[in-house]
Amino acid sequence: MASLNCLPHSLPIVSHSSSTKCLVPGNPKRRRLGLKSSRHSRRQSFALTTRAAVDGVSAVDEVSGAAKYAVDEVTSLGRSPLKLKLLSAVSGLNRGLAATEDDLRKADAAAKELEAAGGPVDLSTDVDKLQGRWKLIYSSAFSSRTLGGSRPGPPLGRFLPITLGQVFQRIDTLSKDFDNIVDLQLGAPWPLPPVEITATLAHKFELIGSARIKIIFDKTTVKTTGSLSQLPPLDIPRIPDGLRPSSNTGRGEFEVTYLDADTRITRGDRDELRVFVIA
Template sequence: MIGKSALLERLAGMNRGLNAEERDRQAILVAAAALEAYNPTPRPTETPQKLDGNWRLLYTTSEELLNLGRVPALKLGQIYQCIRASSGRVYNVAEITGLPLLEGLVSVGARFEVVSERRVNVQFERFVLGLQRLINYTDVNNFLERFEAGEKFRAVDFEIKNREQRGWLEVTYLDDDLRISRGNEGSLFVLSKY
């Protein structure tokens, strides 16, 4: 698909958005909108088998995520959004690298509720921040198995009780290996199936 190739070309070298200048951001927004106009899955929340799985972040405009990569001496590694449609759960996992033996991990677990054919409401429930070696982090799948089982990690690990910690996410494009979503704070997310 030409639109998909055009978007992926625009994302090359952007380091999930960290390297994007204003003209890059505008070009990416235009390419994303062009692809969204040809969404092959117009009701994505009604196709949980396509939504389900681990997605790797290719690009975002979310300052909250991008700021993780702006901390001196640290480097933003992979960022995943892992959807478990059958249980109504979503997990965000960001790997932090940089100083040897100080590789970190930031993760948030949430429950989601389908509210329309394209939108889900998200209620954040748990936050984990720690060193990968103390958590025994080897990969995102192993970590999520332990997270979902309720394991408490040797890290900053707490339940989010503030009912204000919520938002929504609208899936604006979905095929077998690419997803575009837009968040309640105006953020754009482009992810590939991992």
């Protein structure tokens, strides 16, 4: 069977051999220089069409899917300078603990630029984009230097010897689990070493509208790490609603204002700006 080596719009010359050759009109030198890259892309399209036919998938769907991927890649590259600008604005701020009023303004302005470039977030048909373990790199509320951020919480480094470590969000879109995971170091009287713990604040979440998330607190699990990692975890159940202070309802809401494969921006119900990267 004759091989198919001809590019579209070329003129076939049929010989008596088992192969089919192509003659491209015009200067041979121009053919070599001008069609080298296009030949590669056309071969890719031909391969996509052939694979689609074998798999029983529409060739149009297959090629359009490849085109969408290419558009997504270009769009992501177009936003890269804005992402770098945001990351530069929040770098060196110790997740916001060291942020000044000027730092807060710069971070907010950089986030708004990226949010505008990305457009509205719609999770109603693709909530799986939230799936994964996300590392917090900035929170505007941490400038208050409390673990509660804009809500009441233990102060950091003032009255209690608490050092904040890494902060993560672990989201499971299938089970609707939404866990805030915080590494802490608690000071101890000399000569005892500091106690390292990981606190997991377990929540359930639900999607409200297209991009707003509602979380409901369930319980806190505290696990010692480091030299005391052999100790079992301790579960602290949720305080009944009747005994809860009015300032701590165990519920919260925030809006996802930007989301791609590795970066997420959220704005909380108390104007808290958070920036996450995939961990």
